[in-house]
Amino acid sequence: GQQVQQSPASLVLQEGENAELQCNFSSTATQLQWFYQSPGGSLVSLLSNPxxxxxxxxxxxxxxxxxxxxxxxxxxxxxxDSGTYLCAIDPMSNYNVLYFGSGTKLTVEP
Amino acid sequence: AQTIHQWPVAEIKAVGSPLSLGCTIKGKSSPNLYWYWQATGGTLQQLFYSITVGQVESVVQLNLSASRPKDDQFILSTEKLLLSHSGFYLCAWRTGSNTGQLYFGEGSKLTVL
Structure with a gap:
């Protein structure tokens, strides 16, 4: 099956600092998407970047x-910006299926 | 403007009881529709997708079923809930294109006791 690994699992920053989140995947994907999940659980699409x-x-x-x-x-x-950032890919055979990573939880402190 | 509405917002159900979660999309004809599930602290998993009315494809087997009775409606259900069904359910839609952006509902939180 598809494997999507995200790192780091969590990240704490001070406001104004930059963040670098990583996503590694086990097979070639047609779509590579980034999502933001709020602390309440709602999901927003950020970027699609294959x-x-x-x-x-x-x-x-x-x-x-x-x-x-x-x-x-x-x-x-x-x-x-605090919340969880998810990376997801689709298998090249079916763009209607997405496999998600476990996310990077970002906390930005004032 | 397109809107997506999920119901109910939250449910507490007993093991063995039936479940029905719903999702309605307004302002967009013939969207591709999707159901996702996330156990508390777990990874988001796709459950089903539907490209057209009456046709639903399963991605992960979790003893759940889905139906698309209308172009703008997607229903997730089961006749007997398991403890493992607890979690957060998200519905989403996008245009029928592999470059279309996904738009999510606010989600339904399910607790099975």
Missing amino acids: SGTKHTGRLTSTTVTKERRSSLHISSSQTT
């Missing part, structure tokens, strides 16, 4: 498909 580098706001994702890894960089962290 390869290369993508930016949105303070987020930058870099995916190296051949090496089966992706990173999410959060610049100038804010307390409202």
